[in-house]
Amino acid sequence: MTERSAAAARGGLTMGRPNLVEFADTLLALGREDRDVVVVTSDSRGSGKLTGFARELPDQVVEVGVAEQNLVGIAAGLASAGKKVFAVSPACFLTARALEQIKNDVAYSGNPVTLVGISAGVSYGALGSTHHSLHDTAALRCINNVDIVVPADNFETRSAVRAAAECPRPVYLRFGKKPMPDLHKPDASFRIGRAMRLRAGSDAVFVATGETVCRAAAAARALAERGVSAGVISMHTVKPLDREALLGAARGANALITVEEHSVYGGLGEACAAVLLQGGVRTRFRILGLPDEYTVTGSQEEIFRHYGISPEGLTELAGQLLNA
Amino acid sequence: MLDAQQLSLKSARYRRSILRLIKRAGAGHTSGDLSCVDILNVLYNRVLNVAPETFADPDRDRFIQSKGHSVEALYVVLADRGFFPESELETVCRFGSHFVGHPTRKVPGIEQNTGALGHGLPMSVGAALAGKMDARPFRVFTLLGDGELAEGSNWEASLTAAHYGLDNLVVIVDRNFLQITGPTEDVCALEPLEAKFRDFGYCVRTCDGHDVAALVQALESVPFREGRPSLLLARTIKGKGVSFMENDPSWHHGVPDEEQYAAAMRELDAAVAEREAEVAADD
């Protein structure tokens, strides 16, 4: 069985497309509707699945070559002159190499660029740590005036791209390149900053983001079979965090586990911990993400499994936490 | 010391090993490997004063591969030079292996962790500066891609290299005129490149980056000028040695299917046989 059909079988969900492809198609539709939509690439159009966009709308593409700092600076300039700019580059380079341009040219100067970090987290697998972005949420969370959105499935991706284009603030969008199961009903509603509850549960609740959400959903189903009621929240917006949804979920369950494809430092988990503690909520709590160590070599799936970011790992962790 | 014919034979064998490695790993930067393997061959078999036994020697020559994505070529050359057993190449990109898809210092013989472009030259400038400070005899060589030159860090480091007159620094550019998206001159034009480097203070030479004799000649005559950093523009063909990969951007990280692999191996086997015959005729 392929990874893809195996994942779908586990979840009993329909398998969608890679969020990357959903992003590219949504952006092309936006570009056709609005000639002010401009895409800036850094030798990244193939990786960003934007070859079609460049072929059809060549006048709405700016190519800067392998130069991420330049990419973000130019994107800020374009936005300052009224363009709806999407700066697209692998998340690792975009948010590390061009961090100062993000901080000053985009966020501080208030130029509403949409920064699109593709192949985020450990999507590049065995290409190693230069290509992983386990720092990006942490780095951007402490920069004022940039929203951080990490969509879980095609619906969230599509919605987030459209919302970002209209958002008056800078937005950082981050996703991977593996096909994702569809998690939402077609009539769901999406807003930046508003968490989406996939499943209610009174024993444990998973607050997850990005490509880990489908794994948390699979774990919740496995727990239900064992008589454990586990909820799942897709916290697609890591900043600004939906405090109400988080506090409500924590109050309604005996244990809360955050899950993210990011370092355990400075990401969703620590953001949630701060809200919970300061909100006076005491609960059994675990942060699951990539530990602070030299990341093991492997595919995204292998890395996830190694660190327990898998339906099996999450099921076990929830069991341990509830029995502790 | 290996002569040009023997080096050519090595290059032919390296190309075969690279393809075998990429096929087995199911991943790799195929055409960029084939573009720079002759340069790596000449560096490690003729030019660099470094060997497994001397890798800890503070006076060893340094090589920092800035275009880290061509790590498969580096792995093959380092294995052949005895830095680690050839059998280790079977673990490239496998779960738990230290052989990832970019250079890391976990692998014997590798100086620095690269893979994010635009880092090799600044680090090389730093190492060369340290050599000058301590009056040590080692030289620092770095290999850059041409698409990589869009990273501003290269030009910043070039200013420093010229400012400090680092004649113990040798920059080699794998000038294959291609990057991921397509031709460099369509993506982010670089020409006139020689003039740019000259203006930045390098003493520049150009050669055929697949002609091992020309590479030996150029790299054995560094510094090209006393008191100046040296820059070798090695004109190459991305995908060199496999006809259907040459100058085709889709092979940047393309992995051959069974049929393509067989076809490529036929060409590479023929090249090896031809070089073997040349070497034998000469003995």
Ligand SMILES: Cc1ncc(C[n+]2csc(CCOP(=O)(O)OP(=O)(O)O)c2C)c(N)n1
């Ligand atoms: C900082 C950074 N940005 C982007 C990439 C992705 N990337 C890997 S190879 C490559 C193209 C490099 O082209 P070139 O330097 O010409 O290499 P070659 O043709 O020798 O393969 C790009 C953009 C990267 N590795 N590092």
Ligand SMILES: [Mg+2]
């Ligand atoms: Mg090139």
